[in-house]
Structure formats: C-alpha cells, structure tokens
Amino acid sequence: MTPEEEKEEKKEEKEDQEEQQQVLALDAMKRYRNGEIWDFEDDMAVSDGHGGGGGENGVLLGLDGGTTSTVCICLPMIPSCSHSQLQSLPILARAVAGCSNHNSVGEIAARETLEQVMADALSKCGSKRSSVRAVCLAVSGVNHPTDQQRILNWLRDIFPSHVKLYVRNDAVAALASGTMGRLHGCVLIAGTGTIAYGFTEDGKEARAAGAGPVLGDWGSGYGIAAQALTAVVKAHDGRGPSTRLTNSILQALGLFSAEELIGWTYADPSWARIAALVPLVVSCAEAGDEVANKILLESVQELASSVKAVVERLGLSGQDGKDAFPLVMVGGVLEANRRWDIGKEVVNCISKYFPRVLPIRPKVEPAVGAAWLAWNFYMKEYYS
Amino acid sequence: MTPEEEKEEKKEEKEDQEEQQQVLALDAMKRYRNGEIWDFEDDMAVSDGHGGGGGENGVLLGLDGGTTSTVCICLPMIPSCSHSQLQSLPILARAVAGCSNHNSVGEIAARETLEQVMADALSKCGSKRSSVRAVCLAVSGVNHPTDQQRILNWLRDIFPSHVKLYVRNDAVAALASGTMGRLHGCVLIAGTGTIAYGFTEDGKEARAAGAGPVLGDWGSGYGIAAQALTAVVKAHDGRGPSTRLTNSILQALGLFSAEELIGWTYADPSWARIAALVPLVVSCAEAGDEVANKILLESVQELASSVKAVVERLGLSGQDGKDAFPLVMVGGVLEANRRWDIGKEVVNCISKYFPRVLPIRPKVEPAVGAAWLAWNFYMKEYYS
Numbered sequence: 001m002t003p004e005e006e007k008e009e010k011k012e013e014k015e016d017q018e019e020q021q022q023v024l025a026l027d028a029m030k031r032y033r034n035g036e037i038w039d040f041e042d043d044m045a046v047s048d049g050h051g052g053g054g055g056e057n058g059v060l061l062g063l064d065g066g067t068t069s070t071v072c073i074c075l076p077m078i079p080s081c082s083h084s085q086l087q088s089l090p091i092l093a094r095a096v097a098g099c100s101n102h103n104s105v106g107e108i109a110a111r112e113t114l115e116q117v118m119a120d121a122l123s124k125c126g127s128k129r130s131s132v133r134a135v136c137l138a139v140s141g142v143n144h145p146t147d148q149q150r151i152l153n154w155l156r157d158i159f160p161s162h163v164k165l166y167v168r169n170d171a172v173a174a175l176a177s178g179t180m181g182r183l184h185g186c187v188l189i190a191g192t193g194t195i196a197y198g199f200t201e202d203g204k205e206a207r208a209a210g211a212g213p214v215l216g217d218w219g220s221g222y223g224i225a226a227q228a229l230t231a232v233v234k235a236h237d238g239r240g241p242s243t244r245l246t247n248s249i250l251q252a253l254g255l256f257s258a259e260e261l262i263g264w265t266y267a268d269p270s271w272a273r274i275a276a277l278v279p280l281v282v283s284c285a286e287a288g289d290e291v292a293n294k295i296l297l298e299s300v301q302e303l304a305s306s307v308k309a310v311v312e313r314l315g316l317s318g319q320d321g322k323d324a325f326p327l328v329m330v331g332g333v334l335e336a337n338r339r340w341d342i343g344k345e346v347v348n349c350i351s352k353y354f355p356r357v358l359p360i361r362p363k364v365e366p367a368v369g370a371a372w373l374a375w376n377f378y379m380k381e382y383y384s
Numbered sequence: 385m386t387p388e389e390e391k392e393e394k395k396e397e398k399e400d401q402e403e404q405q406q407v408l409a410l411d412a413m414k415r416y417r418n419g420e421i422w423d424f425e426d427d428m429a430v431s432d433g434h435g436g437g438g439g440e441n442g443v444l445l446g447l448d449g450g451t452t453s454t455v456c457i458c459l460p461m462i463p464s465c466s467h468s469q470l471q472s473l474p475i476l477a478r479a480v481a482g483c484s485n486h487n488s489v490g491e492i493a494a495r496e497t498l499e500q501v502m503a504d505a506l507s508k509c510g511s512k513r514s515s516v517r518a519v520c521l522a523v524s525g526v527n528h529p530t531d532q533q534r535i536l537n538w539l540r541d542i543f544p545s546h547v548k549l550y551v552r553n554d555a556v557a558a559l560a561s562g563t564m565g566r567l568h569g570c571v572l573i574a575g576t577g578t579i580a581y582g583f584t585e586d587g588k589e590a591r592a593a594g595a596g597p598v599l600g601d602w603g604s605g606y607g608i609a610a611q612a613l614t615a616v617v618k619a620h621d622g623r624g625p626s627t628r629l630t631n632s633i634l635q636a637l638g639l640f641s642a643e644e645l646i647g648w649t650y651a652d653p654s655w656a657r658i659a660a661l662v663p664l665v666v667s668c669a670e671a672g673d674e675v676a677n678k679i680l681l682e683s684v685q686e687l688a689s690s691v692k693a694v695v696e697r698l699g700l701s702g703q704d705g706k707d708a709f710p711l712v713m714v715g716g717v718l719e720a721n722r723r724w725d726i727g728k729e730v731v732n733c734i735s736k737y738f739p740r741v742l743p744i745r746p747k748v749e750p751a752v753g754a755a756w757l758a759w760n761f762y763m764k765e766y767y768s
Contacts (some may be wrong), residue, residue: 210623212646214613230595233595238693259527265595
C-alpha cells in the first residue's frame with residue numbers, strides 16, 4: 001500500500017466513522033423525540049387492556065395534512081357499523097398542528113408534525129398506539145408511489161405491526177368527506193390552489209390541474225386574484241377598461257396607486273396572500289363590475305374543465321354520459337355564502353355535459369373523511 | 385441619576401459609539417474600494433491635460449444596467465457633431481459587468497458594479513473622471529423619482545462637480561439606441577419580461593406592462609413559455625388538445641413525463657430559465673402546431689396592446705391617428721431570425737391602428753443609446 005493509498009484509506013475510514021456517528025446521533029435524537037412525544041402512554045392506567053377510549057375494538061386515526069395546517073381525528077373502530085352509519089360515529093378526539101407538506105417544510109419537520117398530531121389525538125382520548133387498528137394519512141405533496149412508500153416506511157416505525165397503514169394525497173380525504181369514505185366519484189378543491197381528483201369503483205384514478213399558478217391553475221383563488229391584480233394594472237396603464245377592482249384592492253391593501261401594486265406583489269412570494277383578495281373580486285362582480293364578472297366566469301370555466309377532464313378520462317358518467325356520480329366540492333372559492341356563487345356556477349356548467357352529476361358539499365372536514373377511509377380500507381381487508 | 389438611569393445612559397453611549405464605529409468602518413471601506421477602483425488614474429501620464437482618449441472636449445459615458453448584465457460605453461464628446469452624425473462617433477471603450485438592478489442584488493452591490501464598470505471603461509480609453517463631460521446611467525429598477533435621486537446622490541460623490549449626470553430607466557436607453565439619442569416615440573422591449581415606454585417631443589412620458597409575470601406581462605418570453613408549459617400539463621390531464629410542445633419541451637428538459645414538469649417548474653424561481661423555452665414554442669408553431677401557434681398569436685396581441693396603450697395616452701400618432709412615430713423594438717422575443725416572426729406580426733397588428741408607425745430595429749446596443757442620450761442632454765443644456 002503506497003502512502004497515498006494509506007492516506008486515502010484512512011480518509012475513507014474517517015468518513016465512514018463520521019457518517020455512522022451522524023446516523024447514531026439522528027437515531028438517538030429520534031428515539032428521544034419519539035420518547036417525549038409518546039411519554040403519555042407510560043402514564044396511562046395499566047388496567048386499560050382494551051385500547052382506551054375506543055372500547056375493545058380500538059380506534060381509527062384519520063389525518064388531513066395540508067400546507068396551512070394538519071388535522072388528526074380519532075374515531076372508534078366499530079366493525080358492525082354500516083357505511084351509512086359512519087356519520088353517527090362519535091369523534092373521540094381532534095388535534096391540530098401546522099404544515100405537514102414535505103415539499104414545503106422538509107421531511108424531518110413534516111414527520112415530526114404528523115407524529116405529534118397523532119400523539120395529541122390519541123392522548124386526548126386516552127388511547128395508546130397499541131389500540132389503533134388503522135391509520136389513514138392524507139397529505140398534500142403525495143403525488144408519486146415513491147412519496148407514499150417513504151411515508152409508509154416511517155409510519156411503520158411508529159406503530160405496532162398489527163396497525164394497518166394507508167397513505168394518500170389530501171384530495172382523497174376531501175372526496176371521502178363527501179362520500180362517507182367511499183372512493184367513487186370526483187372531488188373539486190378550489191382554495192388557494194385547485195385540483196380535481198376522481199376514482200372509479202374498480203380503483204382507477206385520475207387528476208386534473210393541481211400544477212400550481214405557473215402551470216395553469218387559473219380557476220384557483222390565486223388565479224382569480226392574480227387576474228384581478230392584472231386588471232388593475234391594465235386599467236392603470238391603458239391596456240384595459242377601468243374597473244371597481246382598482247379602488248377596492250388599493251384601499252384593502254392600503255396603497256395609493258396602481259404602480260405600488262408591483263412592489264406589493266413581489267415583496268412576498270406567498271400564494272395565499274394573493275388568494276386572500278378573492279372576496280373583493282366577488283364583491284365587485286356582485287356590484288355589477290364587468291371586469292370582475294368576466295374573471296369569475298373564466299374561473300368557472302377553468303374549474304369545470306378540470307372536472308370534465310377527470311370525469312371523461314374515468315368514464316364516471318357512463319358510456320352515454322348519463323350515469324349519476326358524486327361531485328364533492330371543497331375549498332373557500334366554492335363556498336356558497338355569496339350571491340355570486342362560484343360553486344353553483346361550476347355545477348351549472350358541469351350539468352350541461354353530465355346531467356346526473358350529484359354535487360355534494362361535505363358537512364364534515366377532510367380529516368373525518370380520512371378516518372372514514374381508514375374504516376373502509378380496514379373493513380375491506382378484514383371483513384370482505 | 386438612579387443606577388438604572390446611569391446604566392441606561394452608559395448603554396446608549398456604548399450603542400452610539402458602536403454605531404459611529406460602524407459608519408467610520410463603512411466610510412473607510414468605501415474610500416478604500418473607491419481608491420482601488422480609481423487607482424489607475426494615479427498612473428496616468430501627467431502630461432495629458434485634456435482628458436485622455438476623448439481629446440480636448442473630453443468624453444461621455446453611457447450605461448445600460450440590467451438584471452443580467454451591465455454595459456458601459458465611452459464616446460468622445462464632439463459638440464460640432466450633428467444628431468445624424470452621432471452614429472459615426474467612434475466607441476473609445478466598452479466594459480461589461482454583472483447585474484446592477486438594486487431590487488435584485490441590493491444597493492451596495494449595484495453601486496459597486498456600476499462604479500467598477502465606469503472605471504473599467506475610462507481606464508481602457510486612458511481617460512480620467514475629470515475628462516468626463518456627461519454620464520447617462522440607464523438602469524432597470526428605476527421607476528420612481530426617489531430611485532433616480534438616490535442614484536444621482538452617490539454618482540455625485542464619484543465625479544467632479546462639472547460632470548453632468550442623468551439617471552433613467554433602462555427602457556429609455558433602448559429607445560435612444562433606435563432614435564439616435566432623441567427621446568421621441570415608443571420602445572417595445574420583449575425579452576424575459578416586457579415593457580412599452582414612450583416619450584413625446586415636449587417631454588411627456590408613459591409606460592405600459594413591465595409589471596412582471598404575476599401582473600399580466602403575458603407577451604413576454606416568460607409569458608409565452610409559461611403558456612407553453614401550461615399547454616403541456618393540460619394536454620396531459622385532458623383539459624387541452626395534444627400538442628407537439630409536449631415532446632419538444634420534455635425532451636429539451638430531459639424529463640420523461642408531464643408530471644415531472646411540476647417539480648422542474650417550482651425547483652427554481654428564475655424567470656429567465658422558463659423564458660429560455662421560447663425558441664421551442666416558435667419551432668413548434670413553425671411546424672404547424674396549432675397550440676403553439678395560438679400562444680404566439682396571443683402574445684402578439686398582448687405586445688401590440690402595450691404599444692397601443694402608450695401611443696394613445698401620449699397622442700404619438702396625432703389627433704387623426706395618422707402621424708408618423710418611431711417604434712423601437714428590442715429583445716430576444718422580437719428578433720427577426722425566424723420564419724414565425726413575432727416582431728413582424730406585432731408591427732402588422734399595430735399598423736392597423738397607426739398606419740404610419742415606423743418600426744426600427746436598432747443596430748447598436750442600448751448602452752450606446754445611453755451615451756447618445758448623454759450627448760443629447762448635455763448639448764441641450766449647453767448649446768441650445
């Protein structure tokens with residue numbers, strides 16, 4: 001071995017050692033954190049051999065993890081319950097945490113948030129991990145099977161091996177919240193962003209939009225608001241007609257001229273900050289402003305075209321286009337609390353193509369949908 | 385004075401001292417840097433009493449400062465030259481540096497870049513600051529009189545008091561590069577971004593667009609490319625017709641599916657990276673792709689509407705719309721090197737409204753336009 005080779009080998013050895021130390025440190029930190037997160041289990045009554053708050057059949061966890069917040073719901077596992085009775089299952093606990101989109105906050109922070117919110121929910125209803133029967137984790141940012149597998153792997157480390165684990169995109173929980181846990185039909189989400197997601201009864205799925213503002217999510221809250229800001233700039237520089245949006249938006253933002261909008265817009269890249277202007281656009285349209293009205297009509301077309309694309313690709317409306325299918329509608333843009341009702345117009349538009357569309361506005365939050373999905377997946381696996 | 389007050393006073397004293405030290409350090413650093421930048425002047429021949437390379441009348445500096453690069457041109461100051469002879473003035477020196485947009489790199493870095501590029505140009509032609517007659521600094525990011533004043537203030541520190549200083553937006557240099565330094569007519573810039581800027585002979589000015597991609601610069605290179613990416617996503621998820629753009633763009637980016645475009649798009653916020661796809665869109669349109677063709681036609685409409693807005697607001701085409709006026713066209717999107725010629729289509733479109741529009745594609749770079757502007761401003765101030 002030459003001195004160079006010796007040096008090289010020593011260097012490699014040292015690198016290996018360092019790597020190993022890092023892995024050990026990370027492991028120790030993980031155990032410590034996990035220890036802390038799950039400490040409450042040690043304090044629980046030893047007598048409770050049947051899984052705490054969930055009774056002898058244990059509990060289900062449903063999680064809805066988004067870019068803004070993460071919600072975890074704990075339901076009792078009742079196998080004798082029928083699909084239509086799911087709605088009457090009592091919510092044993094509800095816990096809330098921050099962002100759990102790994103694209104947004106990174107994997108370590110996302111994991112910790114998800115683990116903490118599940119521990120909080122179980123702790124609240126006095127259940128241990130051993131009493132959990134199934135977990136359905138529906139998180140935004142899960143787009144590929146690889147995302148799914150990565151999350152499944154670390155969920156596996158947290159729970160005993162008998163616990164059934166399901167990982168899906170958060171749109172799936174939103175659909176389930178309107179269909180009582182059945183994956184059939186289409187969901188349209190329109191908040192800051194927008195996506196349409198659909199399933200056939202035999203498990204085929206398809207999505208449209210959901211590609212963010214640069215890639216054509218024009219019907220989203222961000223899309224509507226960005227068009228409104230553009231209309232203000234165009235009215236100012238002579239490229240477009242004058243509009244009520246100018247006064248309305250400048251006043252709301254505390255700006256004195258349309259020129260100041262440029263600085264305001266690029267000062268902060270948050271899409272939600274721009275999307276928050278949607279109610280002003282709706283108000284202007286309600287007050288008869290033609291420019292605002294046109295922006296909303298175009299967003300209706302965009303949203304309807306996402307649904308249409310999904311329904312057609314999956315054949316949800318049957319061969320003659322006349323089968324009934326549920327369309328679950330979720331998100332601030334589709335909420336029916338205004339005279340200019342974007343959601344209603346989207347349904348009108350879709351009805352022209354698919355007369356038997358069944359619009360559903362869920363009465364429960366998506367995390368409950370995720371818990372229902374957990375029940376549904378578990379029942380299929382064990383009782384069918 | 386209580387012990388608390390005494391303590392407070394000492395703390396304030398200390399803070400004052402620290403602040404003063406910081407100011408002194410910054411001043412020293414500035415002098416040192418400036419000293420370094422301008423060291424070459426000390427080495428120049430003492431005999432040269434008439435301003436070095438510019439001859440006895442000294443020299444002019446023209447700067448074009450953009451987000452990608454900054455160019456400084458040095459011309460001889462020849463008062464006897466006529467407007468039409470400006471083109472024959474020899475370029476004494478040309479120096480190039482990086483970004484000098486203060487919004488992009490911060491004020492300190494922008495100042496240093498501008499100072500260095502001016503020193504490089506003067507050093508190359510063997511001139512000192514004392515031989516400079518006028519400087520025209522045309523930089524992007526100068527939108528308000530406050531931006532202008534801030535830059536003027538520190539330019540004042542660099543040059544002797546007899547040097548005339550002019551600060552403008554970089555669009556003004558682009559216009560001047562096509563009009564031989566006269567501020568009359570309209571300039572349309574379409575590269576990564578787009579802006580239309582116009583001047584009347586009596587000094588009125590107006591602009592349209594230039595508000596960035598969120599605020600409706602759809603005719604820009606970024607706008608065209610973002611629409612093309614959107615078309616690929618829509619073709620993939622069923623919202624739009626299939627298009628040659630899919631293969632063309634995925635192949636160019638080394639991606640295997642349209643889904644991967646989402647990750648590619650948001651991995652890097654650079655607008656120029658997206659705008660670089662424009663030639664692919666033009667190629668697809670030339671090959672008969674309807675989707676690409678429509679995107680280019682729409683961008684032509686957007687660009688023409690910016691020019692129309694400026695021309696109408698300034699009355700550049702006279703009361704009956706039939707006066708002649710120059711339209712200077714600058715930027716990669718408008719370059720006439722393709723069969724599908726975006727610039728030519730824009731002119732066709734504008735000619736319908738203003739039959740006597742005089743399209744000009746400058747033969748010199750905008751920095752030369754800035755130097756011609758310096759000549760023009762100086763002549764107006766001293767010889768008219």
